[in-house]
Amino acid sequence: MRKRSLSMAARKSREAYCFIIPAFIYMLLVLGYPLIYNIVLSFKNVNVKNLTKGGAIFVGFQNYIDLFQNDTFVLVLKNTFIFTIACLVFQFTIGFALAMFFYQKFRLSGPVRGLLLVSYMIPMSVTGLLGKNIFSNAGLVNNLLGKFGVSGPEWLVNTSTALIAVIIMNCWVGIPFNMLLLISGLSSISPEVYESASIDGANWGQRFLHITIPLMKGSMLSVLMLGFIYTFRAFDLMYIMTAGGPLNSTDVLGTYSYMLSFTQYEFSKGSAVAMVLFVCLFIVGLFYLRLLSKEDD
């Protein structure tokens, strides 16, 4: 009897593996293998010349040393962080405000909340096209500014304003996504907590500070980390809107890595930049996974 139940369990487990393993192997082949390949590549000197002829050698950390001694790379790294942090700040605060607003029950709350997500759904490449149009010299943004008597800058031509325009376009996409996730966080707070606080005479500000914020800490943190992971790896938007220019002022790790690999055909240098991107994401990703496993307990 015992033996039979054991074999049942073994059979069940084997069954489960049959369902899971194909996807797992696929991930190993399409993601795991290239990931390791990329690490190896970043320590070699593979470029278009020795790719077919052979003769690429290991160069140790040379690619990384070159990168950090290169002013352009340092600028790109700086841009990536400025872009990510600025986007996080704006899309999180505005997204939070909208979440608080749309969390209230009123007739158009549901439909409009859904409508706002359209900007998140459209392809980033089209967002880039749109950004290029509305921030052009005689475009919508400068036209509107003109109505208030302000003459707008040449947004995408100036090295000091191009990144701002890119950040604004990215926030347009990120705000509704943050809003959506934060609303689902707000819904998890039981209304009774607010009711009893109201009875105790707590005003709106007190309720926000002492109930909403503490109870939302988990979901706020996970939205921010997820936002970091998705924003830090940006590529499509800059590639279409500014192509990293003018003078690398909107170049980020994603576009710079692409440019090294596929315009200059310095594959090893491109993969070294991708590794820097990966390490930054990995650190934040670890925190995110720890947070998720804590929520599980």
Add this chain to the structure above:
Amino acid sequence: MKENVGQKEVRRDIRNSVIAVVLAVFFLFPVYWMIQISFKSDAETFGKILTYYPREFTFEPWLVNLQDKTFLLSLRNSFINGFITMGITLVLGIPAAYGMGRYRVRGGSIFLLTFLVAQMLPASLTLTPMYLIFSKMGFLGTHFTAPVAIAAASIPFAIITLRPYFKSVPISLDEAARLDGCGSVRAFISVMIPAVKTGIITIIVISFLNGWNDLVYSMTFNVGEAMRPLTANIYKFQNAYGTKWNCIMAYGTILVLPVILLFIFLQKYIVGGLVAGAVKD
């Protein structure tokens, strides 16, 4: 007194709805902007005054695109990208989500961790090695290269989104199927899949959009314009049209159209999926 409270409620409802509409108009204005430019004549596009709606409405910019052979090929390629990505995701993702949601497996948390991490990996990281691998195998410039890479991101999404759905199906349901003499595969296909229909529609839509929206894999693995989807050929058409923004915006509008249509008809599946995929369980 009672009436007063009710009136206050109604007034609040109206006030909030008005604010919501204003927010939506402000927020969606760029989309309107794109669409209205796509119906402008060349003369109006190049005119000195920036107009906020087409003074003379014309389909010309749409026709310019729709009569272009490369455009039509790109449109076809976008659909191919979407459908192949969807196919791979469904075939591999649904069974894996089932296996992880229904069985207690040794090493189950390792599988879950792998899929969670996989979802976070940026395209830049695997782009160069995959390009070199595909190039050595002689696969560059074929229809399946980009979807193969895109599916590596949508399979984890499918698993993370669907697993809770499978978990919540009552155990009695597949036990009954087994008692009726169904094998585990038959029980899975004929009982479990219909039971998680909502989740599967979400996966169908999102994985299609992942393929449709892709830029970086499609343009890297396909050098030839005839093989590239709409997203990857934006550059070609931008160069061809110069500053003819009406044609460029018609291009963009056509590229966005399926996304908006899917969104209008399947909004509840998309919105639910976005939350489920981002917040585990």
